[in-house]
Amino acid sequence: MKLLETIMQRAQQDPQHIVLPEGNEERTLQAADAILAKKAAKITLIGKPSEIQALANQFQLKHIDQATILDPENYDKMEAYAQLLVELRKNKGMTLEQAQKLVKDPLYIGALMIKSGDADGEVAGARNTTGNVLRPALQIVKTKPGVSVVSGAVLLFTESPYGENGFVMMADLAVTPNPTAQELAEIAVMTGHTARTLGGFEPRIALLSFSTKGSAKHELVDKVVEATRIAKEMAPDMQIDGELQADAALVPSVGASKAPGSDVAGHANVLIMPDIQAGNIGYKLVQRLGNAQAIGPVLQGMGAPINDLSRGCSADDIIQMIAITVNQAISLKHNKDGILH
Template identity: 60%
Template sequence: MDLLSSIVARAKSDKQRIVLPEAEEERTLCAADKALADDLADIILIGNPAKVEALAKEKGLTNIGKATLIDPENYDKSEELAEKLAEIRKSKGMTIEEARKLIKNPLYLGCMIIKTEGADGQIYGALSTTGDTLRPALQIIKCQPGITCVSGGLLLISKQKQYGEDGVLVVGDVAVTPMPDAAQLSQIAVCTAQTAKSVAGFAEPRVAMLSFSTKGSAKHEVVDKVVEATRLAKELDPALKIDGELQADAALVPSVGAKKAPGSDIAGKANVLVFPNLEVGNIGYKMVQRLGDAIAIGPILQGIARPVNDLSRGCSVDDIYYMIAITACQAMDAKK
């Protein structure tokens, strides 16, 4: 079974409640219909019922009736959720009037439904920017305990089966934090390992903290940051299998790892790669994707207490479908 099929199978094994707040968007609605047809998740759609039903009819979508459809302008729990939102944000000066206005915004409404245990995860971004995706999630759902840094993980599927787990690597951060300090980088490492378990299904994440140096081969403050981040990650999660600093070849190639980092349990065996900053991560994965003909799945937002995922505005129906499955797998892990 390939990785995507495995993710879908895990999602189906314990159906989660996933909110799609951009229900009036064509690709989103088509992906919802496919997810409902496949019994992938319990879908909660937020949008104008007349517009959603008209679009479903136009596209010949026959499964949308299985979803829970919420009208943000006429939701019977709006006042209750507005009061709770005002309470959550009172330290920031939010009034009940402001909360009532925000709760009509599908992105905020979806996050409040998750906050009050009415759903397990949310996906949007086909119409919204990453900033619009993160803002309500961070204001309402907030980060996992002990985590202050949101990051973006990515599944890289290579034809080079000798690397990672049969060619699959999980990498981060490729999407959110431009220049993490050592503490933030340590959190990215822990969260990317969590993604490797919950989404990629790795039984044992082996994390390499990447740098242009291996075990002191170069001296620089950015190398020192990676070394310190490795130490802090071990404090955050003492059971985590992690090593750094390692160059990419030392992390991935057994013969190089044995030569450059003898005695390391990770060198040459890494299946999770943590980049020292967003610039390196974003450039690196896109080069592997294009020059190495690898498949890149994500970014998958990490560090939020309940899964909220961002989509590219150029996403396809299949992209959304698989992100529903990924978010469901994250939600299952968050409940443990």
């Protein structure tokens, strides 16, 4: 896929520091070795050094010695991170004793590294649940200014003529089960920024429903209509429209018939699902029945790039997600990544 090649090339041109909290996990190590070989990121692996080295030898990984290996039981900044965690969580009753235990947890260490400026992004989830990955991220890194919701976008590469030459981005598929109109609007705008960051194209954002422009009346439709209004106010520089049925969003002839005069209808490349149930079902149907390649979910709305993996992921999936995380970090440094005002 040309876009995935472009994402990797951008990472190679400006490598960022990515922390991998599951440093002694086989697929993660293989991915780290490949990324280091490509010089697409600076890598910190969190895990017991002897275990990491043994696995590297077992799988004949030739580049792991280029990574920084951080032993979660014994590292220089342990006390400083504990103090930082107390400061960040004192309103929640965090004690120094509690913090000293948590700073031995690789997922907390990863988030604290980012908060301290010691890393630019994180990829985890090959061994941990989404909840475990997100909990320290939300406690320590938190969301972007002006953003109240975290969401997950999937990059879908299809053989269809729709979207951006067969490529569409779809959200939210992973985090917020039933967003409010305000949250849905934020998800739409954040996904637009992700499309700019990763796809390098201008988003045409469709907020999807079972109704197009009032063809059905229901409170579920009302939420999408309101979300569209809010999203347009948030991002007047983006092309956003709704409520649109999926065919009206993607197929030019249907869009022209059902939503005449819309800049988005029939040409959408970003699809915003009304809730996570529709999103999760929708993208998996496209993936399985349409033979599409799905990359992600890419987490959006965090104060720094932190991405969650499926526990069924492959080493190639992790390689792609590290490259995506590097791209997000580059964009954030250049102040191009979706802060809402």
